[in-house]
Every structure is written in structure tokens, then in C-alpha cells.
Amino acid sequence: MGNFDYLNGPKVVVIGGGTGLSTMLRGLKQYTHNITAIVTVADDGGGSGVLREDLGMLPPGDIRNCILALANTEPTMEKLLQYRFTDGMLKGQSFGNLFLAAMNGISNSFEEAVKRMSEVLAVSGKVLPVTLDDVKLKAKLKNGIVIDGESLIPKMQLKEKSPIERIFLEPKDAMPVEEAILDILNADGVILGPGSLYTSIIPNLLVNGICDAIEGSKAIKIYVCNIMTQPGETIGYDANAHVDALFSHGLKSLDYVIVNNGEIPYEYKDRYKEDMAQPVKYDIYGLEQKGIKVIEKDVLAIKNNYIRHDEQKLAEILMELLI
Numbered sequence: 568m569g570n571f572d573y574l575n576g577p578k579v580v581v582i583g584g585g586t587g588l589s590t591m592l593r594g595l596k597q598y599t600h601n602i603t604a605i606v607t608v609a610d611d612g613g614g615s616g617v618l619r620e621d622l623g624m625l626p627p628g629d630i631r632n633c634i635l636a637l638a639n640t641e642p643t644m645e646k647l648l649q650y651r652f653t654d655g656m657l658k659g660q661s662f663g664n665l666f667l668a669a670m671n672g673i674s675n676s677f678e679e680a681v682k683r684m685s686e687v688l689a690v691s692g693k694v695l696p697v698t699l700d701d702v703k704l705k706a707k708l709k710n711g712i713v714i715d716g717e718s719l720i721p722k723m724q725l726k727e728k729s730p731i732e733r734i735f736l737e738p739k740d741a742m743p744v745e746e747a748i749l750d751i752l753n754a755d756g757v758i759l760g761p762g763s764l765y766t767s768i769i770p771n772l773l774v775n776g777i778c779d780a781i782e783g784s785k786a787i788k789i790y791v792c793n794i795m796t797q798p799g800e801t802i803g804y805d806a807n808a809h810v811d812a813l814f815s816h817g818l819k820s821l822d823y824v825i826v827n828n829g830e831i832p833y834e835y836k837d838r839y840k841e842d843m844a845q846p847v848k849y850d851i852y853g854l855e856q857k858g859i860k861v862i863e864k865d866v867l868a869i870k871n872n873y874i875r876h877d878e879q880k881l882a883e884i885l886m887e888l889l890i
Contacts, residue, residue: 577890649663787888
């Protein structure tokens, strides 16, 4: 890596949730420690959903993953925080979620709890929940049906076989965390994605003031497009349809879209096809008509038999755009 000046590296804000975001953060922290991850708090499934219900706290899952991605911890500590209990009352719950829940118990706010957990784990950069309001994600399908709750959206969409028309938050006037707005306004780069379009990325854009801050920022605005379509969310979408969805939910402009042009091995194409997922195609001319530059690169990695972004290649591309 050479003598990289992490502390004076570009100010990067990444917006999203899920595994895609934490993968990208692992790559970015090799280049800059001026990273703010702004993370959705709309998830209501799994261990996060249980804690949300039980303790009335904001869901910790995506935040835990981002903290761990930016943490400078020993492998044992990371293993410990990602450990999921396999039986008893804590079955399915991750130790990292419980750690954050306990930190929440001794803090004045969830935002403070996230900061304190980040300090304990020596995080390079910071992780912020997009809002401290208790928000619920809903989706309206083209056939008029409204789905209530983030974890039900992909299941019900597949069942109804009707595309998502729009998603919205309740309450509609969720207020952003002020620091998130300030960091967007002061950023050199704002990166959206990769991750589930409707349940990880767009929920952040629906919080009051986030889209205005992105638009008002002098930052370079980049969307990292998913490599594969996602059953229950983006079946049949090309990169242009992903971008259209971002724009129809409040985003006003983008400078770059990063798409994968690496060849996906046949056996993976076939396996994903069984799940109705396929490589995301893209129409360069269509994106350029929107004033967006398209960056075609091989950013493909296969991890644990899943198609993912290559964190190293992706970080290098992003840094070239920002430095």
C-alpha cells in the first residue's frame, strides 16, 4: 500500500446497509479513515427484529456489520461479535447485537451507543444510523397491494409477482441524524450501494433532508450498482432501472455509476438463475443521457459461493475518482 496518509485521505460518505456496504468499507479503510457510513434502521427481521420488538431499540444488525468492517480488532474479537447463538432463548441472536443493545442500555441515545461501541473497537471512521426515529418500511406494488415491514417486502413481492412501484417510511417525516447531514455536506465523495436497492439503499433517501444534503454537497456522487439482480426486489432490472428507482425516490443527480463487466462463471450463473437472479445488464447510452458517466470494470469476487464485489478492486476504483 505504501505510505498512505489515512488521516488526511478523502472524506467519504457511504450510504446503505446489508453485506454489500460492509464489504465496501473493508476495502475503503485501506485508503482513508475519513469514512462515515450512514446506515438504514428500517430492518425488522432476524435477530435485529427480535431486539427491536423486545427492547424497543433501533435494529442493530447493519450497524454492527459496518462497525466490524471498520474496526481494527483481533480476529477472535470479530469472531466473537459475529457469533450467533444456536439454541436456548438467545437462538439466532448475534453477540454483536447484544453488545450494542447493552451499550444502548448504558447510553443516553442509540447514536451515543453506536459511538461508544465504535470507540471500544477502535473504528477507522464512524458509523451513523440515518435516523433515530422508529421507522417502518412499506412498499406499494404495481398491483396496488401495500406490504408492511422490510422483511416481508421481498417475500410478498415474489408471491404477488408484481413489481415494486415505490417504497415509503412511516412516519413520513423521519428526521435525520444531524451529523449525517453535516458529513454529507462536507464530503469529497458520496457513495450509494452496493446493497439491496429497496430495503438497504433507498430507505436512507426517504429520511427528511438526506436527498437535499446529497444534492447540496459538492461531493462526487457515485452509485455502485449490484452485480446480480435480486429476487423480490429487482427481477429484470438493468442498471438504468436501478438508477431510475433512486431518482424516483428523491435522489436528484449522480456523477458516476460503477457496473461490473467481469465474466460470471457458468455454474454461478446457473445457480443464481434457479433463484431468478441474473447479471445486471446496463445501457451506457441511456445512463449518459442522464448525465452519468459509466465506469465498466471487473469488480467480481466469489466468496463462500456467493457473487460479491471485490473490496480491493472497488476501493481502488473509488479512490481514483476521489483523489
